[in-house]
Amino acid sequence: MFEKKEKKTGDSKQRLTSLAELGEFGLIERLTKHVKRYHAETLKGIGDDAAVIDAGDKVILLSTDLLVEGIHFDLTYMPFKHLGYKAAVVNISDIAAMNGIPKQMTVSLAVSSRFSAEALDELYAGIVMACDKYKVDLVGGDTSSNVKGLAISVSIVGEAKKEEVVYRNGAGAGDLLCVTGDLGSAYIGLLILEREKSVFQVDPNMQPELTGFDYQIGRQLRPEARTDIRNLLLGTGIKPTSMIDISDGLASEILHLCKQSDVGCKLFEEKIPIDEHTRELAKEYKIIPSVAALSGGEDYELLFTVKQDDYEKIKDVAGITIIGHMTASSEGKYMITPDGKSIPITAQGWDGMRERQ
């Protein structure tokens, strides 16, 4: 095995593929292409917010997220309690995105010796706080050492009636594209925290200037999962045709729905719901506000489509905004600006849009 390893990593004649070349989704596609399905109960495997497993009169939803220090969170400004809360919420959000009810959760930690038990008490206090709020049972996990830093792996189980589950692949041309809440604030919150971190690093006696940014910072450090949308939509008699949660940014999530449903879309820039203060702050940072929404991510709102026939039912529901509609796949995926220009939506929307400044 020693030799084998040499061959794999040390042979300069063999051209190896860097992970950056592939990107996250390219890598997942490459790695999972040999996966087979053995059980008829596995209704949905890789490729949605959660896996769906048949369990008789209901289905079990299963999702997992791995968060690592330095990549997903920065302990300079992320208090442990918020981190625990957020780690739980991002998983609960995946169940909400399937139109399911979160039920059980496991939490595994790998922690270096630099952390104290008191720090982990705080982390768990945050996890338990989220479990209390969203009525989730913490049922297992493990704790081990880590060479460096902190890694948190959360897995979640939810349930739903079979006919209630909403997948990413059910959108049709003509369906209305809707979003809950408002977008972009979590990203602006991150920019504020990063700015204050650099000030703090230069002069640790400087007190960070965080007052007046409560909403943006709260959205970044302590997001909520939209488990309430399930009942809201049930009340209106609407079942979405497709749904996803907004973790990576509106653009990326729209592309997921389009790809998996094999449709195109028209998104109207001026319809994207953005908090007024966030809009002003974005401008201070010289960012087009819609770009914060399209590329920022971490808002954990829900993006979903409904049949055009449901327009009357959905148009006045508070907290839900119609931001566009799906089209035939051949028509492409575009954002329409207020002055009528069509801009292709790309997952790396950032650079393309910045040119408009």
Place this chain on the structure above:
Amino acid sequence: MFEKKEKKTGDSKQRLTSLAELGEFGLIERLTKHVKRYHAETLKGIGDDAAVIDAGDKVILLSTDLLVEGIHFDLTYMPFKHLGYKAAVVNISDIAAMNGIPKQMTVSLAVSSRFSAEALDELYAGIVMACDKYKVDLVGGDTSSNVKGLAISVSIVGEAKKEEVVYRNGAGAGDLLCVTGDLGSAYIGLLILEREKSVFQVDPNMQPELTGFDYQIGRQLRPEARTDIRNLLLGTGIKPTSMIDISDGLASEILHLCKQSDVGCKLFEEKIPIDEHTRELAKEYKIIPSVAALSGGEDYELLFTVKQDDYEKIKDVAGITIIGHMTASSEGKYMITPDGKSIPITAQGWDGMRERQ
């Protein structure tokens, strides 16, 4: 939040508790003491090999493991394919330990840029190989960057009929203590690999001496999960009263069964099944062979108890060894040596036993 963090980690007046002081099980107990249960479907939460969730006519089993480079595996001698296989198997083993059938699995990776796509291809080939062998559907996961090293988080879902599930807490005084296969070889395999690693580090031109140790190295690098035991026991008409898989070593697992079942035990040293060659190798390393079994771990065999009335049914089953029996809790937890001495079983059995050399 900047200030809050200062207080938590920087205040020298506050005495902080190191994780080493608590140990893994002390830490888990401390962190999870505020956990509430909201759902009647959660039949078993923290404290067994898997959580048990009611799903009508059957139960869903849920378990998770987080493996980090430098703590759980060493890529110097662990080929990626074996690592993937083992990461899957240790989770499948948790389902076997509940007497369940493994069904679905998620895999999350955090990888630093030092890894190539080809390395991850190998890792996934190992995961898929285990999924093929054990008929498990790979249904999700995610892949992200890591600052340093590789972390693998696997979660597994299994199922069983409600009456089939075997917990850790069902052993009674008088029950027979049984183990599958043989123990200690995985640990000896690790010692051999570590020895060859140091030789290799001193002189990279030295070829490692691994021939003749296939069994021990195979047990360490490519363990199997005893999913076959479920059918074997069904065939004999026996349902174990308690069960656990041997990941940390026989001593630690016996103590888990005793604690959770509130019983004591008598383990007979000479009954512990150990491969003959492993026994010889242990002596070369100046280790009492039974200590390799008691404290080595990673054999992934199953340890279980059966009613004394089942003695006739179990005594001649190939591949199962009766190694002792449970006693009243007040009688303590002892290993009886061939010359009749009673030695207390401790999870840190290593040091205590070494004195006998």
